[in-house]
Amino acid sequence: MAVELDAPLRQHNTFGLPATARQLVRITHEADVRRVLAHPRLGRAPKFVLGGGSNVILTRDMPEVVLKVEVGGVRLLAERDDAFIIEAGGGERWHDVVAWTLAHGFHGLENMALIPGTVGAAPVQNIGAYGLELADRFESLDTVDLVTGRTVTLNKAQCKFGYRDSLFKTALAGKSLITRVRLRLPRPWIPVLGYLDLERKMADTGNTHPDARTIFDWVCAIRRAKLPDPAEIGNVGSFFKNPMVSAEQCRDIITRDPHVVHYPMADGQFKLAAGWLIDACGWKGKAIGHAGVYEKQALVLVNKGGAIGSEVVTLARAIQESVYGRFGIRLEPEPVIV
Ligand SMILES: Cc1cc2nc3c(=O)[nH]c(=O)nc-3n(C[C@H](O)[C@H](O)[C@H](O)COP(=O)(O)OP(=O)(O)OC[C@H]3O[C@@H](n4cnc5c(N)ncnc54)[C@H](O)[C@@H]3O)c2cc1C
Incomplete structure (x- = not known):
């Protein structure tokens, strides 16, 4: 070793x-x-x-x-009537696994193309994008306890997935290392197209029945246009979670800010677009030291060159304070601050 x-x-x-x-x-x-x-x-x-x-x-x-x-390997583990089960090592790049499944004719991950990071981290914050999250395609995982060295297999219910949340951010935070993840790709494949950006692509192209490859290409193109490439501009994607508010709170904010971007949730709550709240407070393009707010998307904080972690935290706190001051909403950071 x-x-x-x-x-x-x-x-x-x-x-x-x-x-x-x-x-x-x-x-x-x-x-x-x-x-x-x-x-x-x-x-x-x-x-x-x-x-x-x-x-x-x-x-x-x-x-x-x-x-x-850096645990590697991707394979088709089982072929059932209702699903393909794919197993991938925790160190595989998530996007490579999405591309691998597509190339082998196993569809269902295309909406989550181009999310950076590894397979082992995907369950930690239950990654999601364009109307789909890991929990929707999850079968089970293997994790090693960092005290006893014992390997346990956890199913979906045991992982306690939530919005950008799981057991690995709460009870098991810092206590275990995910070595393998098994994904469940349902058969027959049903496209997930309810997301606004994808609806726009359908309208623009006139293709109302895109196949999985087309959705993959659309998602990659949308993401490349919206998000900075970390190879060029340092960032961690969305810096804050989209806050959930009650219907009453949402009505109250709409009365004061009629343009607030909000989405109704199945449980009666409303999800507010954190990027809109930050933009409304005038942060887009602003910087503290070498850490800044991305000009094209206020939800993304960027390294303007030579940033240090404390500058990023100072900027994040200043944003949290102004959003709280104006809307009474506490933004919660999405990345893990060490
Ligand atoms: C440009 C950009 C766009 C992004 N877009 C999205 C998006 O659309 N949706 C989304 O959900 N996220 C998005 N993210 C965030 C990020 O890609 C995901 O959170 C990803 O899962 C992080 O993977 P990682 O391997 O880099 O994890 P790391 O950053 O290395 O770790 C994140 C956390 O997971 C823990 N961890 C990592 N690996 C393991 C493991 N094997 N076992 C146990 N714990 C582990 C770490 O200790 C840490 O707490 C984006 C990031 C960037 C830079």
């Missing part, structure tokens, strides 16, 4: 923040986790699990043992 000392993390986080891991170990198999736990020096030290670093804000050097998940 190779232990990298004082490993730079700038290239391991998409915001491009400078930080160093005192010790970094690459996990290519679950046995590697048990080797770390049995190690005389590393075994009892605190651990931090890192995937592709596309949802973390690093504000400091890391004394924890950083476990960089």
Whole structure:
């Protein structure tokens, strides 16, 4: 087992923040986790699990043992009458797995194309985009307990998925490492087209019955037009969750701001567009130090070049305060702030 000392993390986080891991170990198999736990020096030290670093804000050097998940492999595990079951290693790039399924004729992940990061991190915040979230396509996962080294398999109910939320952000936060995820792609395939941007594509192209490949291409094109590419501008995608409010609260905000972007939810609540709230407070294009608000989408904070984690946190807090001051709504950050 190779232990990298004082490993730079700038290239391991998409915001491009400078930080160093005192010790970094690459996990290519679950046995590697048990080797770390049995190690005389590393075994009892605190651990931090890192995937592709596309949802973390690093504000400091890391004394924890950083476990960089690189478990690979994608395969068709089972072919049932009602679904294909695909199994992927936690270190696979999520988008590569989406592309792999499509290339092999297993449809159902196309709306979640181009989401950065690894397969193992996907259940952590129940990734989602364009009308679909991981929970809709989830079968089970394997996770290794970071104290006992025991592997457990958890099903969908046990993962307690919610909006950008799961057991891995609550009871199991920082306590386990997801090594494998199994995805359930229902048969027959039914396209998910209810999202506004996709409806626009159908109207623009005149194609009202797109196949899975077309939806994949549309989603990639929409995302490329809207979001900064982390390879060019450091960012972690949406910085805040879209807040949920009661019908009464929503009515109250509409009375004051008739243009507020809001979506009714099945449970009677309303989801407000966090980007709209931030934009309404005048933040688009503004910066604090080297951290800024993306000019094209106020929900995305960006590295203007040479940003450090504390600048990002200061900017995020200032945005939270002004949104709270104007709308009485507390925005909750989506990335994990370390
Ligand atoms: C341009 C851009 C667009 C994005 N768009 C979306 C989007 O549309 N929808 C969406 O949901 N997200 C989006 N994101 C956020 C991000 O892509 C996801 O949250 C992704 O799942 C993070 O994966 P990662 O491997 O980079 O995780 P990391 O950032 O490395 O880690 C995130 C958290 O998960 C934990 N973790 C990572 N791997 C494991 C593992 N194997 N086992 C246990 N815990 C683990 C970490 O400890 C940390 O707490 C976007 C990000 C960017 C940069």
